[in-house]
Amino acid sequence: MARLPWWTGGILMSGLLLLTFSIYGADRPIGASTYVPYFAGLLFDLDPEKYSYLKHIENPGAWEGILLLGALFGGFVTSVFITKSFRFSLIPTGWKKYKNNSVLSRLIWSFVSGFFMIIGARMAGGCTSGHFMSGMSQMAISSMIFGGVVLVSVIVTGRLFYNVKEK
Amino acid sequence: MEVKVITESGDLASRIAQMFGNVIHQGHGSLALVFLIGIIFGGIIQYTRVDKFEKIAGFSMLKDTIVPKMLFLAVGLTSIALYFMIEAGWAHYHVKPIMWQGLVIGGTIFGISMAIMGKCPGTGPISIAEGRIDVLVGAIGGLFGGLLFTLYYDDFFKPLMGESLGKLTLPELFPGHEHLVVLIFGVVVTLIAILIPKVEMFDEADLCKLPDDQRPDKE
Numbered sequence: 001m002a003r004l005p006w007w008t009g010g011i012l013m014s015g016l017l018l019l020t021f022s023i024y025g026a027d028r029p030i031g032a033s034t035y036v037p038y039f040a041g042l043l044f045d046l047d048p049e050k051y052s053y054l055k056h057i058e059n060p061g062a063w064e065g066i067l068l069l070g071a072l073f074g075g076f077v078t079s080v081f082i083t084k085s086f087r088f089s090l091i092p093t094g095w096k097k098y099k100n101n102s103v104l105s106r107l108i109w110s111f112v113s114g115f116f117m118i119i120g121a122r123m124a125g126g127c128t129s130g131h132f133m134s135g136m137s138q139m140a141i142s143s144m145i146f147g148g149v150v151l152v153s154v155i156v157t158g159r160l161f162y163n164v165k166e167k
Numbered sequence: 168m169e170v171k172v173i174t175e176s177g178d179l180a181s182r183i184a185q186m187f188g189n190v191i192h193q194g195h196g197s198l199a200l201v202f203l204i205g206i207i208f209g210g211i212i213q214y215t216r217v218d219k220f221e222k223i224a225g226f227s228m229l230k231d232t233i234v235p236k237m238l239f240l241a242v243g244l245t246s247i248a249l250y251f252m253i254e255a256g257w258a259h260y261h262v263k264p265i266m267w268q269g270l271v272i273g274g275t276i277f278g279i280s281m282a283i284m285g286k287c288p289g290t291g292p293i294s295i296a297e298g299r300i301d302v303l304v305g306a307i308g309g310l311f312g313g314l315l316f317t318l319y320y321d322d323f324f325k326p327l328m329g330e331s332l333g334k335l336t337l338p339e340l341f342p343g344h345e346h347l348v349v350l351i352f353g354v355v356v357t358l359i360a361i362l363i364p365k366v367e368m369f370d371e372a373d374l375c376k377l378p379d380d381q382r383p384d385k386e
Binding site: 001002003004005006007008009010011012013014016017018019020021022023024025026027028029030032033036037038039040041042043044045046051052053054058059062063065066067068069070071072073074075076077078079082083084085086087088089090091092093094095098103106107109110111112113114115116117118119120121122123124125126127128129130131132133134135136137138139140141142143144145146148149150151152153154155156157158159161162164 | 183186214218224229242248249258262271277292295301305313
């Protein structure tokens with residue numbers, strides 16, 4: 001099977017969340033946005049004593065950094081050997097179909113949205129993994145607020161940003 | 168267990184070595200386990216292809232619903248199992264605080280970015296691992312976003328995020344009926360996952376290397 005159906009993916013992801021939460025696993029939730037400011041701190045040699053936020057994220061940032069290395073490895077191996085989807089590309093098919101054919105436009109929008117995505121995630125205290133999956137699994141009210149806001153924001157942006165009618 | 172890592176000025180390699188040292192000592196699973204959790208995380212996301220632009224941006228256009236179906240199913244199943252694991256002492260709560268301004272402003276910015284980039288911070292790296300250069304450019308943008316957030320956290324972002332109203336979960340709102348609330352929440356969220364109509368946007372470039380009988384669009 002070259003693609004996993006959504007329900008198998010959901011069940012497996014649930015199992016992984018439970019393993020990560022359990023005291024026999026990592027005794028913490030899965031998160032995937034704290035590593036970004038952590039890496040920025042590593043890369044630009046910022047002193048955690050001077051920047052309180054780095055002090056604040058020292059442990060979760062490092063933990064997610066290792067998780068990320070694993071995810072890169074797992075994603076690479078799966079794309080090459082199982083889904084046969086590894087290829088270099090600069091512009092997604094869907095972007096060509098619903099936005100434009102310009103590689104430059106895609107790269108600029110990608111950079112800008114990547115920039116703001118991390119600021120948004122860090123302001124809210126989590127992303128799709130930390131809030132939506134891990135947070136809502138704990139029935140956290142904060143994560144339900146985040147989930148609701150993101151769903152509306154995603155769908156409104158999709159309507160306004162893309163030419164939803166097929167070219 | 169809190170372990171303070173001594174910060175020493177050094178080159179990038181020694182700072183990365185500190186990251187490994189930190190994870191070994193922070194008591195949230197062994198280094199190998201955390202790496203393995205990452206491999207499985209990346210594997211599941213890659214194998215289901217939910218990291219594709221066509222799945223996430225496709226959802227923003229309501230032309231693909233695989234991402235919300237999978238997310239809601241994972242949340243519905245996990246919520247029930249996790250609650251009873253916590254009651255049995257096999258896990259702990261790690262609830263994030265309610266900060267209205269941070270959640271609403273941050274969530275709005277996050278949603279706009281997610282629709283445009285067609286990735287989120289968890290799925291983005293997996294797209295990079297399968298060769299998507301545009302996402303790598305987005306990740307570099309993200310690093311600068313993280314840098315800006317870190318530099319101006321105390322002066323700008325922290326005040327903008329507002330006061331924390333504390334940590335609250337849904338069952339805590341219904342004292343005495345916790346079990347019922349958990350079951351209803353889990354079942355309703357799972358049903359939402361099943362009832363969302365399945366719509367898919369397929370990408371020929373993603374499927375062209377597969378034999379006909381393995382293509383999900385030709386079932």
